[in-house]
Amino acid sequence: MNINNDRKKYKFLEDVAIADVAYEAYGKDLNELFENAAMAIFELSANLDTVDAKEKIEFEFENDKIENLLYDFLSEILFLKDSKYMVFKKVKVSIKENKKYHLKAVLEGEGINPQKQQLENDIKAVTMHMFEVKKEKNKWKAVVVVDI
């Protein structure tokens, strides 16, 4: 669990998916929700104290469904890990809604180096099992299960 300024960013859920890892991410708006959902993946991949934000990667996505947008966004992080050999530490998301949802993301991290970083799980995929994005009162919540 990661606590920041007394507000939960994300929480790992136990015994939901025994062989996989499930988590809930939260945010006051969609931008924060997406950022926190990404941070959970970063934390699962490496000890973030051992990762530096040296390189930036930017990408954009569009979708008319917010759930699909989050799925594509998180899947892209796994794709970048394996194709650019990077682990990430920081993320900035900006989502604009105009008929469709348009996402701009900036990830910051560095090239994978097992001698420097404490690497953890090589996440295989974001699954659609229990996958959900919803607004509860005044905050957003997502449920994500990743295949480890």
Add this chain to the structure above:
Amino acid sequence: MRLVTTNLTYKEVQPKLRELVDTLFRTVPAGVGSRGFVDASRSQFKEIMTYGSKWCIENSYGWTEDLERTEGYGRIDWAEPEKVSSKAMERGIKQLGTLGSGNHYLEIQIVKAENIFDEELAKKFGITQPEQVVIMVHCGSRGFGHQIGTDYLRIFEGTMKKYGIEVYDRELACAPFQSNEGQDYYKAMACAANMAFANRQVILHRIREGFSKVFKTEAEKLEMHMVYDVAHNIAKLEEHVIDGHKKKVVVHRKGSTRAFPPHHPELAKLYKETGQPVIIGGSMETGSFLLVGTQKAMDETFGSTAHGSGRTMSRAAAKRQVRGEQLQRDMEKRGIYVKAISMSGLAEEAGFAYKNINDVINAVAEAGISMPVVGLKPVGNVKG
């Protein structure tokens, strides 16, 4: 899942166990973002997707005899690289020859006299003496197959409505087998299966090199023959008898593995009389089993059996019970030398987080869907 024998005994391996595991840890990359040693070009990677293990043998990553010891000769012939996204290719191209993380492993195991359940069959499978050292590898198509899964999951999500399909869980997104989308996925999935066969094949090549280096003897002289390589996440068109009639059906083995009986037409000559060797993996602390396929599996479970012991405890719960460093020390005291990239990943794989493998084996034997031949005890382990 792949099992390889040697003619070495534990007595010979034990003094060099540490050197052996360290060598394999170095030469078979594991963990997050590891790069494989096969530097394939895009056109070579397409050949790998198409020809699987066959490509490896043609490119000197193995022995010709390895093919008949692999499910489907290590190649699924309906693979079409055109059905695979360039994203999946980009993700997978440098992963050939990597182990991955999670429950994937490379294990040095030994045969105990009391764990030989069928001596005659054991001999036919290459397990000829107590204390014999064998190697087991569990890994698959890595990020490549998962990217294909991710790509087609999104495609199916968009087409299920068109086909009037509703599912209880979105992860079960699907398409009719004969639809364009269904056929495209079937051909793309075959590319992932071929990459997985090839991945284990090139890893075997590295294992043979590693043993050869440490024992200063050629792999051939160490008799490092494969027992078998069997997939455990795959869908295939097969012929089965249903209500007395032969039918072609798609058998999807997910969390299960093939267990064909003697004389099954898809078995290579080598195993025609014995039936197919079946490998069931247990936890890194408790051991694994070599079994044989049966007619009962054919009759009752579409030629399938269990593929592993299965978890009983979440990863987070396992990590709360033991620290990776402690587990590593405890296991070493018990004669199991483990080398892992991630200590928390190691804790997640602790033996107590899994079902008792003996219970699983007893269950499949009682059901008659595969019969135990040999039990294998771990002594060395490489983990991501």
